[in-house]
Amino acid sequence: MGQLNKQLIKKFNELYIQTRYKYLVQFKDGKYITLTHNARNKRPKLNDSMLQTHLKGDITYGIFAGGHFNKFITFDVDCEEHPTARWATLKLVNTLVQDFEINRSDIHVSYSGSKGYHVDIFFDKPVLVTELKSFYRSVMVNVGSIPNGQIEFRATSTQGVKLPLGIHQKTGNRCWFVDNETLDPIESYDYLLEVEPISSETITDNDFGLTDEQVTEFERVAASTDITVNAVDLSQALHNAARIIETGRLTQSGTRHKTTFTLACFGNTQGWESDETVAVIMDVLLATPGEYFSEGSTPEYWQKEAERLVKYVFDKDISITDSDKQLVVYKSEILAVLSCGTFRQKQLAYAMLITSKRYGNIFYLTIGTAMKMIGTSSRTTVTTAVKKLVEVGFIEYQRKAEVDKARSLELGQVRYKPNKYQLAFDKPAEGEKSVKVSAEDDIIDVALMLCDVSEIRKHVKRREFDNRWKTRVS
Known part of the structure; x- marks a missing residue:
């Protein structure tokens, strides 16, 4: 067992540990x-x-994604009844095979030790967690709803997943891998030794060209900016970035590098262009008193570092996000959303509501970001929706069509600063009905959690209800 343990631990490190x-x-x-x-x-x-202790069954360990990247995806099937979990797992595996053309031999299922299963796919190169989530959501659309259960995305930097082949400490069951057609247990540790990762191009067209060492170094640098530890730190980084931009200069000494990286991520999150983001960073740095910088630090160096970090962040599409953190939505808020015209306009209203909860009541929004929020390629759809939300009193402008004079002079053409908005409707009353929502909950999910169907129909035209809502309420 000693030699086998070494091989298994090596495989754990290769496949799972980020x-x-x-x-x-x-x-x-x-x-x-x-x-x-x-x-x-x-x-x-x-x-x-510790991994050896896990295999012995004395202590059971789980792991997290490294931060922005991970080299595997787990679909965590969790149902109230074991027969339902079996059905959901087999449906998921068949969906991956038939709809997404994943070879069955590359789909690895293990027993959770209780009522569920973990379905793992491993990749030869690190993949952005945002891309893994996008793949997960596409799969779940095809799988459909799971009665009395759910299939959750794992792992993230805040939500871990238990390693296989250990002992479930409550039930005492060994978490064996299972046959992905019958779900019969494969009571052998050798199964893991035969697992090989598949090409990351199976689910993404992006090749980041990063070695494990480079990913580790990036995660270390990112962690030093306090943006990958947990959802609270992520949220705080966003508020810090917004506050720095509002103030117009650094608010603490010795924070140039941290602020540059955070603002680069913030600019990408907000949908700014890379040169706009560099310009914002330099505006902040140049307006900061000299005593806030290290001795010998020069504007030329700040410019070079700003361009380098912005290019890296934008090339890798790294955003600051705390989308794993659950947020509280109140009934009056969702009713205000439902009062906002067409379904697309309701979608944008809900996206703005969530944005305000994550980034602060006054928030930035570009047309490009809004287009991504509601899944449209039409700028007209967004501009019309924003106009409607202003008309009905859902939002109001805090900054609109303000010319960026410095950038316009530099580029020889008019450039505008991103618009800023603020929610304009009344705040929820004390004790009002509310629910906690996550990034996976859309406007329909949240409305159905907070409102009766009869209340929803007062704000939804018959055609919209039949096309968008009916299948979700029946």
Whole structure:
């Protein structure tokens, strides 16, 4: 077993482990805690000895994505009843094979140890978590709804997943891999040794060309900006970026690099052009008193660093997002959304509502970003929707069509600063009905959680209801 253990641990490292600084530990009651190694505590990093303990069944460990990248995707099938979980898992596997042309031999299913299953696909190169999520959502559209259960996306930097082949600490069951056609357990550790990753191009056209060492270095640099530790830090980074832009200069000394990287991510999140983002960064830095910088730091160096970091962030399409963090939506808010005209206009209203909750009540929005929010290629659709939302009192402008004089002079053509908006309707009343929502919940999901169908129909025309809502309420 000693030699086999070494081979299994090597395979765990190859296929699953993206970060060792943060991991899960499962206890006898089946619950998990998250442990994080840092310079202030004495907790060990996830290491090979822990993986060996996991295989022995003494302690069960789980892992997280490294931050922006991961080298596998897990579909976590979680249902109230085991027969439903079996049905959902087989439906998922068949969808991956038939609709997405994933070879059945590249789909690896393991028993969760309780009522569910984990369906894993491994990749030869790191893939952006945002791209993995996009693939997951496409798959789930084809799978459809799961009665009395759900299939969740794993892993992210905030939501981990249990490693296979260990013991479920509450049930005592070994989490074997299973046959992906029958779900019969394969009671052999050798299965893992035969698993090989597939090309990342199977689900994405992007080839980032990053080695594992480069990904590790990027994650280390990104972590130093306090944007990948957890959802709270991500949200704080966004608010910090917005505050810095509003203030117009650095608000703390010794934060030039951190601010440059954060603003680069913020600009990409907001849909700005790369040169606009560099210009915003330089405006902030040039307006900051000299004592905020290290001795010998020059504007020429700031410009070079701003261009380098912005190019990197935009090339890799890295955004600051706390989309894993659940947000509270109130009934009056969703009723205000439903009062906003066409379905597309309702979609944009809901997107703006969520944006305001993530980034602050006054928020930036470009036409390009709004187009992505509601899945349209029509600028007219967005401009019409924004006009409608202003007319009905859902939003109001805080900044509209303001010329960026410095950029316009530099480029020889008129350039505008991104518009800023603020929600304009009344705040929810104390004690009002509310629900927690995640990025996967769309406007229809949230409306049905908060409102009766009869209430929804008061705000939805018959044709829209039949085309968009009917299948979700029946």
